[in-house]
Amino acid sequence: MGITDPGTWLLLAGGTRLAASVAALGARRRPRAARAAAFGGAALASTLTGGVGLLGLAARSPLQGRLIGHAASGLTLGYVVDALSGFFLVVLALLGVAVAIYSIGYFAHATAARTAFVGTAFNAMMGAVELVFVADGAIGFLLSWELMTLATAALVATEHENGASRRAAFLYLALSHVGTGALIAGFFSLASGAPSVDFADILGAHAATLPSRSAIFLLFLGGFGVKAGMIPLHVWLPEAHPAAPSPISALMSGVLIKTGIYGIVRVCVAGLGPPPLAWGGIVLALGAVSMLLGVLYALTQHDIKRLLAYHSIENIGIILVAAGIAMVATSLGHPLLATLALAASLLHVLNHALFKGLLFLSAGAVVAATGTRNVERMGGLARHMPWTAGFFLLGAMAISGLPFLNGFVSEWLVFQSLLLGFHTSSHTFVRVAFPIGGALLGLTTALAAACFVKAFGIPFLALPRSAAAAEAREPGWLMLVPQAGLALLCVAIGLCPGPLVARLVRLAEGLVRAPAGSGAVEASVLRIAPAAGAFDALSLPVAAAALAVSLGLAALLAARAGLARRPAPTWACGGELTAESEYTATAFSKPLMLIFGAIYRPTREVSRLETTPYYEREVRYRSEVEPTFERFVYRPLTRGVLALAGRMRVIQAGSLHAYLAYVMALVLVLVVVLWWQR
């Protein structure tokens, strides 16, 4: 193991995480030292693994080797860093470093014990996600997958004195374990007849020969879908994201749920042999449902972190739609289209990590400053928190898919693949599903913009709606610099996506087995163009220059010398403008809530108190959206499982003799079966 061996770097990163955790746990009496050790170490380790990711992206063939080998038992833990792993490691590192630095500032007021606990769980989770991305076989993958789940559950339960946090952590654990169960079943089925459980042996050529591979596909899609937050397996996500501390939410939304996407791309898209049309159709449909319902549910939320959590479901939907297009294109024999769509999907993985990470970090600063997550109790924050407001606005514009920010580029590519698919293929499924997909993606994007006008406008603009909001102050530089870094990346990718897109196209070519240098997307610094530019092309620097010149003209037109700008109070129909008369977030999303009433099935309750014939002193208004999936899917399911468990209790007599009898009976049955087979 030399210095150039990526295994050394990975071990070094793991060692750093371990040392950072031990140091943080040891410094329980000195909160400042505990913070610096835990999160400083985390940032360092993320930098190292990010470096390994870059090596993986740069290498021509996968980097592999052994992390730990135990000679006596023959147990070894190996790693493979190919371009896909490398890409996800880089995404993880970009967000991981930002979140780690932010956390040093964020946990400044936490007790040393809590800091040490969070720091340790944080490092464990990051390390586990890194191991998931570099695992070379089913055993290592499942072990690190489980460690990741447990560490995340611990982080969700950070504020365990709060009942909602405990409940969220439990829900997350329960659903995750169902998902992990599906994965174990999937890997076992894959491994039948294979020489080992290494990915090299079970995925690819071997998997393609299995007769039951459609069932295996569904097992993996379900297992990874839980982690990704794909509807209808999403119910843990809107509970767990808000319950965790904000930097952890950023990490969960940015990277943790992407492990599900990593699995889907590694196994379902590229690992099980050429996908039949139905697989792509299923992924496409689930993605479309996730993106539309995700954004619709987000619109009704007034808890800023829950709102962002539902937008994670929306963006996972967009990523899955693109992945589904790639699968459909592969099965119909259009490798170029598959390359384009998969590159769009992967770019959106990165973009979502950047802008959602940014949004959660800004929201975290706001929640810390105001002490509430309810946007109706914020307002006017742009005045006292100008930097945070600016960063949140950039993130909001990026997630709304507005040009010159990164979200536009990936959504542009998804649209391109939908339209190019329609253009190149005359298969009925494509001809029916792709235009509907395009219309739904357009609707989703526009609804996201509506939601983020609200999510930015209500908390940051106009008058403060509570005393806490009026006294909110900008956080320290440790919490601002990471936001600035992420915002800068959003703008950079939004203005000049060419080189990145070119790299992702090469990565996607390998995954869908398209010929290298296929020219699926012609990308340079100035311009990106799918299918060699005949269909559409995008040159964002040129468009940005046009907008900049126009902005200059607007400023020139409006700026006449010697003209005073007179401040004046807002007209409030003769009354005094107060925070109570401002438009609320509830009112803002009300029209859409009524229009999509068939989906929301809202219940409302208005009670008028102290009514005189002329004037109502107090009106109480309550409105709720029906939690369709919780009520119609999960509640019957939970009830069924509990009832079954109740039946099973009969055999749990609690007597040692009975248990011994069970063991005896089992041994007898096994002996008989084995004798029979002999």
Added chain:
Amino acid sequence: MSATLHPLTVALFAAAQAAAFLLLAPLLRGLIRKMKAAFQLRQGPRLLQPYSDIAKLLRKEPLRSTSASWVFVAGPRVYFASALAATALVPAVVAAAPLEAAGGILLFVGLLALGRFALATAALDTGSPFGGMGASREMTVGALAEPALMLALFTAGLSAGSLNLGELVRRTADRGASIHPSDLLAAAALFIVLLAEAGRVPIDNPATHLELTMIHEAMVLEYSGADLALAEWGSAVKELVFMTLLAGLFFPIGAATSLAPAALAVALLALVAKVFGLALLVVLVESTNAKLRLFRVPELMAVALGLGFLALAMRFF
């Protein structure tokens, strides 16, 4: 086409086209107002009144709400600039857009979305409930119009085999004056979207004085002076761009494919006639319809979406 041109030529072309849109947009507003007045047997304001209005507003001091931040100031500027930048993506007289190398349909839609986002956000900044109401409704209508807009544009793009507006108009022009029935449906869908985007009856009423029924006007209620001028001018440019686009996509008769003076003159006349026809249609709709209740707008948008799907189905099945 523009790929072979010198960058300076492209910049000049873009500047000239943007200037033309900027200078002519208020005239379209005045024309529609004048024709509407004629329908109601009124004399109406002068044809050139919008110019006087903008000139007057640009000279006036802007009042800025004490409860507003920099977002309030940025809103109209970004709105104006995005509409102006979008003019460079649309082919007008010549069958080529000045900046068609920069992007096609999706960038055009994206730029308009950027302007809408900026103005709606800024409307929330004063704390006035009318601003919030306008922003909420504008974003709602915009979201509902989006699928229909996308589908209609996609139908045009897919039947020409390109999403680049310049390329699209050239290929449609090459096909000659034959109009496929699907074009009519897609054009109808896009016309409904035009009514929504330009804030026209039956979706919105640009002439209303009742705050509770306003959409666009409620958003800009707190603006005055130069800020208001930019918002109004921007929305006039947006309307003209949209009409030019509609004319170019579905009625490609007369667009100049060469720079011969005769061809240019014919193209200019044809464009004026087409935009005049569309303006007349807008006037007819505005004069014969009452404004819809906000919650009836989704039905209209569903009609537009249905037309889009029908157009696509007719074209490709």
